[in-house]
Structures are given as C-alpha cells and as structure tokens.
Amino acid sequence: MYCSVMEVSADISLLQGDAAERDRAKARLYVLCQVVGWGAWMAFETSGSIVFPDPETKRTLGETFSIIVVIVGTGLILTHLLRPLLTRWRWKQLSWRALLPRLVVTSFATSAAWSLFTIGWVHGILNSPWPTKYSHLLLALFDICYGCIIFFGWLCLYFLYHTFDRLNRSEIERFQLMTSVKEAELRALKSQVNPHFIFNSLNSLRALIDENPERARQSVTQLANLLRYSLQSGQLETVPFEDELGVVNDYLALEQVRHEERLRLRLDVAPEALRLPIPPMLLQTLVENAVKYGISPRPEGGEIAIVARNEGGALRIRVSNPGQIDGGSGTPSTGVGLHNAAERLRLIFGERATLRIRSEAPSVVVAEAVIPLPLRS
Amino acid sequence: MKALLIDDERLARNELRRLLAAFPEIKVVGEAQNAKQAREQLASLKPDLLFLDVQMPGESGIEFLESLEPPVPHVVFTTAYDEFAVKAFELNALDYLLKPVDPARLAAAVERLPGQKVAPEAGLSRPGLLEAADKVFVREGEKCWFVEVGQIRLLESEGNYTRVHFGDAQPQLFRSLNAMEERLDPKFFFRANRRQIINIAWIAGIEPWFSSGLLVQLKGGAKVELSRRQAQEFRERMSL
Numbered sequence: 001m002y003c004s005v006m007e008v009s010a011d012i013s014l015l016q017g018d019a020a021e022r023d024r025a026k027a028r029l030y031v032l033c034q035v036v037g038w039g040a041w042m043a044f045e046t047s048g049s050i051v052f053p054d055p056e057t058k059r060t061l062g063e064t065f066s067i068i069v070v071i072v073g074t075g076l077i078l079t080h081l082l083r084p085l086l087t088r089w090r091w092k093q094l095s096w097r098a099l100l101p102r103l104v105v106t107s108f109a110t111s112a113a114w115s116l117f118t119i120g121w122v123h124g125i126l127n128s129p130w131p132t133k134y135s136h137l138l139l140a141l142f143d144i145c146y147g148c149i150i151f152f153g154w155l156c157l158y159f160l161y162h163t164f165d166r167l168n169r170s171e172i173e174r175f176q177l178m179t180s181v182k183e184a185e186l187r188a189l190k191s192q193v194n195p196h197f198i199f200n201s202l203n204s205l206r207a208l209i210d211e212n213p214e215r216a217r218q219s220v221t222q223l224a225n226l227l228r229y230s231l232q233s234g235q236l237e238t239v240p241f242e243d244e245l246g247v248v249n250d251y252l253a254l255e256q257v258r259h260e261e262r263l264r265l266r267l268d269v270a271p272e273a274l275r276l277p278i279p280p281m282l283l284q285t286l287v288e289n290a291v292k293y294g295i296s297p298r299p300e301g302g303e304i305a306i307v308a309r310n311e312g313g314a315l316r317i318r319v320s321n322p323g324q325i326d327g328g329s330g331t332p333s334t335g336v337g338l339h340n341a342a343e344r345l346r347l348i349f350g351e352r353a354t355l356r357i358r359s360e361a362p363s364v365v366v367a368e369a370v371i372p373l374p375l376r377s
Numbered sequence: 378m379k380a381l382l383i384d385d386e387r388l389a390r391n392e393l394r395r396l397l398a399a400f401p402e403i404k405v406v407g408e409a410q411n412a413k414q415a416r417e418q419l420a421s422l423k424p425d426l427l428f429l430d431v432q433m434p435g436e437s438g439i440e441f442l443e444s445l446e447p448p449v450p451h452v453v454f455t456t457a458y459d460e461f462a463v464k465a466f467e468l469n470a471l472d473y474l475l476k477p478v479d480p481a482r483l484a485a486a487v488e489r490l491p492g493q494k495v496a497p498e499a500g501l502s503r504p505g506l507l508e509a510a511d512k513v514f515v516r517e518g519e520k521c522w523f524v525e526v527g528q529i530r531l532l533e534s535e536g537n538y539t540r541v542h543f544g545d546a547q548p549q550l551f552r553s554l555n556a557m558e559e560r561l562d563p564k565f566f567f568r569a570n571r572r573q574i575i576n577i578a579w580i581a582g583i584e585p586w587f588s589s590g591l592l593v594q595l596k597g598g599a600k601v602e603l604s605r606r607q608a609q610e611f612r613e614r615m616s617l
Contacts, residue, residue: 196432199457200386203476207392258386299385299411299434 034076042072063126070121078110079154092162103155111147115140193230194288204258219257222250233280237348241308241315242274244283251284255291262301263291273308276315278371279348285341286319286367294321294365313373320366325359338367345369378490379406381424383415384455385433389476393428393455396480400487412436424450426490431456439516443551447560448511452523453486466521506562515541517548530579530595532557534572542599567611569593569601
C-alpha cells in the first residue's frame with residue numbers, strides 16, 4: 001500500500017519534471033529562433049546596403065548601420081513584448097479561422113508602432129532628408145506594409161509551431177489518459193466486494209446450516225446475487241437505483257446474519273427514485289463503508305439509514321451511520337473506496353455530481369451522493 | 378485442556394464449538410464477544426488455550442494478546458481474510474486458522490499443541506514467576522512472536538520498553554525492564570547492570586574486566602558488562 005502511494009507520487013513528480021524540462025527547452029528554442037531570424041535579416045540588410053548603397057541619401061556607413069540596428073532591434077523587442085500578450089489573450093487555444101483576422105490586425109498594429117520608431121529614428125534623430133520623389137504618406141504606408149508582412153510572417157511561424165506542439169502533446173496526453181483509465185478500471189475491480197466480508201459470511205453460513213437451514217439457503221442465494229452483481233457491474237455505466245438497492249438489501253441481510261442485533265436498518269426510499277440511473281456499486285460502497293466504520297468497530301453496533309429522494313433535479317442518496325469522521329472508532333480509513341466511488345460518479349455524470357461525507361449529529365456520519373437527473377429527450 | 382473462544386460473531390463461535398466437539402481432549406469452558414469480556418473470562422476460567430479472532434470491535438485480537446500479562450495461554454488465531462496478520466503468523470509459527478475453518482486444518486493445529494500441560498497452577502510454588510517453558514507474546518510492527526522465556530538471551534531497557542533478544546529477532550516488548558525483572562525466575566535471569574538482564578543458561582564465556590568487573594559473552598555474540606557490585610553478586614550466586 002505505502003509502496004504504491006510512493007510510486008504514484010514519484011510518477012507525478014516525474015511528469016512535473018518532464019513538463020518543466022519541456023518548458024525550458026521551449027524557451028531555449030524561442031531565443032534561438034529570435035536571434036537567428038532577426039540576425040539573418042540584419043545580415044541581409046547590412047550586406048545589401050554595402051553592395052548597393054543608396055546614391056540619393058548619401059549616408060555614412062555608421063548612419064546606415066545604426067538605422068539597420070534600430071529597424072531590426074525594434075522588431076525584435078516588439079515581437080518579444082507580443083509573446084506574453086499572446087499567451088495572456090489565450091490565442092494559442094483559438095482555431096486558425098478565428099486566429100487569422102486577429103493576426104492581420106495585430107501585425108498591422110505592431111507594424112505601425114515599428115514604422116513610427118524607424119521613421120522617427122531616420123528622419124527625427126538622424127535628420128536624414130525625406131526623399132522627394134514620393135509623398136510622405138505614401139512612404140509611411142510603404143513602411144507599414146513592409147512591416148506587416150514581416151510581423152505577419154513572424155506570427156504565423158509562432159502559431160504554426162504551437163499548433164504542431166499541441167498536436168504532439170495531445171497525443172501524449174491521450175496515451176496518459178488511456179493508462180489512467182486502465183488503472184481506474186483495475187482499481188474499480190479491486191474495490192468490489194471486500195474479501196474479508198465474503199469469508200466471514202461463508203463462515204457464518206457454515207454455522208447457519210445446522211442452526212437455521214432455511215435462512216442458510218436464503219443466505220447462499222443472497223451471497224450469489226451479490227457476487228454476480230459485483231462481477232457484472234463493471235461492464236455497465238449505470239444501473240437503475242432499484243437494481244442496486246436490491247443487491248444492497250441482500251448484502252445487508254448477510255451482514256445481519258453476522259452482526260445479528262448489532263446491525264439495525266432504516267430504509268426510506270421515494271418510489272420515484274427507484275427508476276433513476278446510478279453508477280453500479282455506488283450505494284454498495286457507501287453502505288459497506290457505513291458497516292465497516294459504523295457497526296464493526298462498536299461492540300454495541302448501531303443503525304444504518306438509507307434515504308433516497310428525487311429533489312431539485314437530482315437524485316439524493318444519503319447513507320448514515322453512527323461514528324465520527326476521523327476515526328475514534330479504531331478503524332483507520334484508507335479512503336480508497338469512497339475516492340473511487342466519487343471518481344466514477346464524476347466520470348459518468350460530470351462535475352455536477354457530488355459525493356460528500358460529513359458529521360451530522362455529534363455522533364452520526366452521513367455520506368451523501370447527489371446525481372443529476374438525465375436530460376429528457 | 379480448557380479452551381476459551383473469543384469472537385464477536387455468535388455464529389462463528391458456534392461453528393468453532395461444533396468443530397471442536399470432535400476433539401475430546403479440548404473442553405470449551407467459555408466464550409467471549411470482545412476483549413473486555415475475554416479478560417474477565419480469562420481471570421475466572423483460567424483457560425489453557427485461546428481461540429482468538431483477529432478482527433473484533435474495540436480492541437483487535439492482537440492488541441488484546443499484547444496486553445496480557447505473561448505467561449500467556451496457548452493461542453490459535455482465527456481470521457477470515459487478513460493478509461497482514463496471516464503473514465505475521467506464518468513468519469513466526471504462531472498458529473492460525475482461516476475461516477471458514479477446515480476441520481483437517483483444525484486437527485493439525487490441535488496436534489501441534491503441547492501435551493496436556495498441567496495448568497499454570499503448577500507454577501504456584503513461586504507465584505507470578507515465569508517458567509522457562511512459559512510463553513511471552515511480542516509484537517513489533519506487523520510481526521508477532523510467541524517466545525518461550527527460556528529462549529530469551531538478553532533483555533535490554535529502552536525507556537518504558539524492553540528489547541527482547543531471542544533467535545534472530547530483537548523486538549520491543551511494551552513493559553519496563555523492572556516490571557519484567559519481577560516476573561523472571563532469578564535461577565535463570567541475572568540483572569547484569571541498570572540496563573540489561575541476561576539469561577544465565579545462554580552464557581558462552583566470562584572474562585575479567587576493568588575495576589573488578591566482568592565481561593560476559595552470550596551465545597549469539599552479545600557482550601554484557603557487569604559492574605563491580607553486580608560481578609560480586611554474580612560470583613556469589615554462581616559459587617553456590
């Protein structure tokens with residue numbers, strides 16, 4: 001038991017370690033792409049202006065180089081500032097159809113800011129004269145369009161990478177999910193009828209054969225019903241509450257053979273609740289828990305009450321037993337049975353289904369399952 | 378041999394009583410539903426043998442056995458499905474029966490019991506003292522032992538506990554060394570110093586030690602120092 005808990009936590013930390021490692025690798029890749037991409041453009045522009053110098057402006061080499069540094073540097077800084085915004089706006093989750101118009105607008109806005117900086121540097125700071133052939137507006141528009149292409153390209157590359165990364169990751173997640181489903185199935189199998197109960201029942205049955213043959217025959221049938229149900233229930237997603245209640249009654253009759261007057265029962269089930277679907281073994285788990293923690297540890301025994309109502313668009317099942325929530329009874333709780341039951345409930349009925357345990361009166365523990373009703377078609 | 382059945386289920390006790398009817402040498406003298414009743418029955422009926430359920434409301438069978446003052450009667454555990462308990466018993470040759478009880482397995486368990494041992498009354502000449510053949514129940518974690526007093530080589534004080542050395546094991550017993558000393562027969566057990574009691578029958582060698590003390594080596598390797606005063610007493614005792 002302890003071993004498996006440690007193994008599980010080790011697995012989790014391994015996955016977390018993986019995730020952290022992936023994040024670091026992604027950050028390295030980002031820096032690399034930025035440096036190589038903008039660096040390549042800078043090299044291209046620099047060599048271009050050296051090989052084909054613009055005869056009209058007559059700039060010094062230093063001036064030309066400073067202009068290129070500003071153009072490329074501004075682009076680098078703007079895109080770097082854009083990255084956290086894209087994450088904050090959650091654009092990575094968008095489809096390409098929703099994404100494309102946003103990318104056009106963003107690249108235009110970024111390009112406008114970029115043109116403002118570069119034009120400001122060239123004509124404001126360096127006091128380079130405006131070319132006379134074209135109007136100022138046309139030149140500015142040309143700059144913006146040029147920038148648009150560059151930033152749009154940058155954004156497309158960025159989101160293409162993330163699309164592939166997501167595909168890749170969802171594949172991994174699918175495998176992980178498959179494994180955890182298998183584990184859950186295995187756990188569900190294990191959490192079926194408690195072997196201690198089976199062997200104790202068989203022992204009582206042996207004694208009953210002499211003492212009360214009629215009751216012994218009945219008990220054999222009840223035990224058979226319970227075992228068959230627990231073996232078959234794994235294949236079904238839900239069963240009518242009525243079916244489960246029938247098996248729980250068999251189970252309680254067997255527990256009463258063992259515990260005799262120590263186990264008292266109260267059943268209060270609304271007739272309209274009987275048809276509603278519940279996950280198999282849910283009520284059984286709650287009742288088995290009630291016997292384990294409420295009856296077995298107390299020499300004087302106690303009462304178990306099962307109440308089921310159809311209230312507020314949901315089936316409410318309450319199972320109460322004497323006792324306190326954390327121990328005091330001497331039987332330490334592993335919580336595995338209830339945890340599994342809650343998990344199954346959530347998987348089948350979604351987040352609206354709940355399973356809670358609380359103390360009600362000073363010494364009464366109530367487990368309550370709330371199961372939303374199926375939608376009528 | 379007088380037997381006491383301890384199980385919280387009436388039907389389980391009935392079934393065992395019925396099965397035991399096949400063994401005339403075993404006479405069921407009483408039944409108890411829980412540890413509290415069992416303690417009362419034990420005091421009034423003085424059984425030689427307990428059939429003890431592991432899982433009971435309140436105290437478990439193991440806790441109950443641990444709380445008993447030695448010497449403890451022979452014990453056969455009964456359990457329905459208790460992996461940990463069964464493992465503990467298998468390892469240490471405590472007898473146990475799985476419910477529903479197989480009559481052949483019960484016969485084997487009965488056969489393993491020592492012959493009609495005269496009830497503890499025989500030991501009344503030295504009231505309260507443990508005989509070499511008496512058994513003490515010791516538990517540590519998931520392991521349980523039923524150890525004959527004569528097999529104990531060394532007892533060491535560890536606060537309120539006493540570490541008991543026998544065979545390859547050295548579990549702790551929840552009793553102080555002083556409490557144990559009162560129950561041990563001085564013919565066999567000697568208080569070597571404040572922390573240790575040794576079984577004289579297990580001494581392998583003795584050598585003189587500093588300031589007129591003695592160093593006693595026990596079979597199994599443990600070495601125990603006797604202070605000058607204790608060494609003096611030891612010499613006197615041994616020279617008799």
